[in-house]
Amino acid sequence: MELHSKYQAVLVCVMLLFPVLCISQDFTTSRATYYGSPDSYGNPRGACGYGEYGRTVNDGSVAGVSGLWKKGSGCGACYRVRCRDAQYCDEYGSLVVATDYGEGDRTDFVMSPRGYSRLGRNPESSAELFKYGVVAVEYTRVTCTFAGANPLIRIHESSKYPDYLALVVLYMPGQFDIVSMEIYQVDRNEWRTMRRAFGAVFDIIDAPHQAIIVRLQLVGTAGRYWAESKRAIPSDWKIGASYDTQLNID
Known part of the structure; x- marks a missing residue:
């Protein structure tokens, strides 16, 4: 369940879209670096609270972000990042998912080694970029597309049943930011606002002892709206479990 590869994306762009649409993305100039990782994947203790998902999603091509953090609502955003050295840099660049907070030397992206290596044209070029440590880049936000995966809501490990x-x-x-989360309390006939505990994690004390319906307030290019789960989280929820709520995301 990973994002489509850069080669698949380029092929779709060439075959299905008018050329002007393929080159019309707006890029922002910045800098990127990378962090140490024994297996080149992400950090399971990332500030977004994603756990193992934050380590392996998108085949480990993930990044900590600083200015794009947005107090945690920037978690989960997808970006196309490409470096600007014509000798070493791949024209398409690297597609990364923001799963952590990270600051470098005037950088917007602190990338996993797997993500950083994909900035290069080939393994030899990537090795040269690693020697630089910090590279000039440009980036644009792109639509997250997870092949074969539906949106899931996971019971965070900090929960206490x-x-x-x-x-x-x-x-x-x-391309949505989750800015608010609410659960419906049947006995009160009301929606209760959850607190953003940290990163992408929302919590509530005195949770309902019943099946739980969740809705998310999303902000994107089309504005701000609510998306309500089609399936309830069972009353006997399990810590660490993930539930397919069949969220209706337009």
Whole structure:
């Protein structure tokens, strides 16, 4: 369940879209670096609270972001990042998912080694970029597309059944920021606002002892709107479990 590869994306762009649409993306100038990782994947203790998902999603091509962090609502955003040295840099660049907070030397992206290596034209070029440590880049936000994966809501490990509930959304498609999360309390006939605990994790004390319906407030290019789950989280939820809520994301 990974993002489409850069080669698949280029092929779709060439075959299905008018050429002007393929080159009309707006890029922002910045800098990128990378962090150490024994297996080149992401950090399971990332500030977004994604756990193992934040380590392996998108085949480990992930990044910590600074200015794009947005107090945690920037978690899960997808970016196309390309470096600017014609001798070493791949024209398409690297597609990364923001799963952590990270600051470098005036950088917007602190990338996993797997993500950083994909900036290069070939393995030899990537090796040269690693020697630089920090490279000039340009980036643009792109639509997240997770092949074969539906949006999931995971019960965060900090939860304590049955009263303290913490949730995090995985595999969110599109170009949306999750700015708020609410759960419906049947006995009160009302929506209750959850607190953003940290990163992408929302929590609530005195959680309902019943099946739980969740809705997300999303902000994207089309504006701000609510997306309500089509399936409830069961009342006997399990810590660490993920539930397919069949969120209706337009």
